[in-house]
Amino acid sequence: MNLKYIRLNPYQLLVLVFLFFIILGTLLLKLPFSTTHSVSWVDALFTTTSAMTVTGLAVVDTGTAYTIFGQIVIVLLIQVGGLGIMSFAVLILIMLGKKIGFKERLIVQQALNATSIGGVIKLVKNLFIYSFTIEIFAMLLLSIKWVPEYGWAKGMYYSFFHSISAFNNAGFSIWSDNLMKYVGDPLVNLVISFLFILGGIGFTVLIDIWHKRNFKNLSLHSKLMIIGTLVINLFAMIIVFFLEYGNPNTLGSLTSLGDKLWSAYFQAVTTRTAGFNTLDIGSLHEGTITLMLLLMFVGAGSASTGGGIKLTTFIVIALSVLTFLRGKSHITIANRSIKDNIIYRSLAVLTISIVFIFISVFILNITESEPFLKLFFEVISAFGTVGLSMGITADLSILGKLIIVLTMLFGKLGPLTLALSIAKQEKEKIKYPSEDILTG
Structure with a gap:
């Protein structure tokens, strides 16, 4: 992969490589032996984008429209999309003994949203070691449940598919x-939820925890x-539990307190971009939605x-508001100051x-x-790469599906990556006098 003569900035190259894999995945899913019945080009594109x-x-x-080959294509797209295209490119270069140049490192930095270019290759190596280890271990745990239920072949395959889908926060089943039949199963709930939380x-x-193993020594x-x-x-679980406790279409239909707690827990944490569900999303109260x-x-x-916009982005913005309300000029947390460029980035x-x-x-x-709420939910779900739906995805028009495709791309690549791939970067040469304007 020689990027020396390509006159594209890292953001533009990252977007182009991502689009190439989406086109490739779409073509693979349109092959006759990928599907059990005819799937339109738009639906193949939608599925590929959703997986990537x-x-x-x-x-x-997914289970009935695609053959085993088609499902394998989907799960491979999930793995590549979750761990990063450029991460796999770097892994191949490492295995071939090739030198990894500055531009390749810069692209990996942007792809992984790392704070600096230093140590990105080590980060990629650790990323694969930890990810594959976690996925294999989770697959073995899930097989304890699904091998006795479906037999060795199907049980191991289902465990393999859902392990990769869960760890990469894909939500494909x-x-x-989805997982509604396992609403009260402790093993499935715990393994799947820990996978997408990790x-x-x-x-x-994860790497910071592994190397330091002491909360006090961890980075901010x-x-x-x-x-x-x-x-x-924890907050989300408590709210979901009380809001849905009397809903006859969700928690109210579950007989035991244990099942209610498991379902409230799972549905609360899965909204953090996971996409799996053990309850019917369309039947939830509007407060829960x-x-x-x-x-x-x-x-x-x-x-x-x-x-999503990312949890740390949300925290920085919340701290900015609190800092302003307290009349302070600098954001501080845990005896550390937050740099201005991080605040600007978060606001952007x-x-x-x-x-x-x-x-x-x-x-x-x-x-x-x-209805507006269902469409709003669909867009936020696509932007956050969550995958939850109130049941309207398949009924969208062709234009509607394409809008959701663009929203999924926007959410995955990130607002700044797409914006910076278009915007022209300029260096400040002149600093002008300041003047107040009225706000608020």
């Missing part, structure tokens, strides 16, 4: 009802991700398999995301006949 962006939204049933917390955090980013994830997941919209918008962590991510979501919802409200 590890979203999980589906316009056709072999079954048409995948969503970020590779840098790791501490924020761990504490933030625990607090948000509203909470899920916020959780999906915030998403997972940086350098993770998840999407938030602003671009809101504008894009507004435009997507606006267009869908013109082209589709579905």
Whole structure:
């Protein structure tokens, strides 16, 4: 992979490589032996994009519409999309003994959303070691449940498919009802949820924990991700439990308290970009849906398999507001100051995301006949690469599906990556006098 003579910035090259794999995946899923019945080009493109962006939204049933070959293509796209195209490219170069240049390292930095170019190759190596180890271990655990139920061949295959889908926060399932049949199963709930929580917390955090093994010695980013994830997941679980407790179509239909707690826990944490569901999303109360919209918008962590504006971005913006209200000029947390460029970056991510979501919802409200809330939910789910749906994905028009495809791409690649791939970078040469303007 010689990028020496390619006059593209890292953001543009990353977008182009991603689009190449989506085209390749679409062609593979259109092969006659990939499907059990005819699948349109738009649906093949939608499925490929959903897999590459590890979203999980589906316009056709994965288990019945695609053959084993088609499903393998989907799971490989999930793995490549989750761990990163450039990460796999670097792995191949390492295996071939090739030298990895500065530009390749810079692209990997952008792909993994790393803070600096230093150590990105080591990060890639650790990324694969930890990811494959976790996925294999989880596959063996799931096989304890599914081998006795489906036999060796199907049981191991189902375990393999769902392990990769869960760790990469994809949310694709072999079954048409996703994981609803295992709503009260402790093993499935724990293994699947821990997979997407580990995948969503970020590779840098996992590596930091492994090497330091002491909370006090962890980086500020790791501490924020761990504490933030625990607090948000616990808060969400409690809210979902009480809001849905009396709903006859969700928790109210479950007989035991254990099943209610498992389902409330799973549905609360899966909104952090995972996409699996053990409850019927369309039957949830609007209050629960509203909470899920916020959780999906915030998403997972940086350098993770998840999407959204990222938890740390949300924390930085929240701290900025609190700092302003307290009359202070600098954001501090855990005896550390947050740099101004991080604040600007967070505000840019938030602003671009809101504008894009507004435009997507606006267009869908013109082209589709579905209620506003369902369309809004679909867009936020696509942006956060979550994959949850209120049941309208397959009924979208061709234009509607293409809008969701663009939204999934936007959510996966990130607002700044796409914006910087278009915008022209300019260096400040002149600093002008400052002047106040009225705001608020």
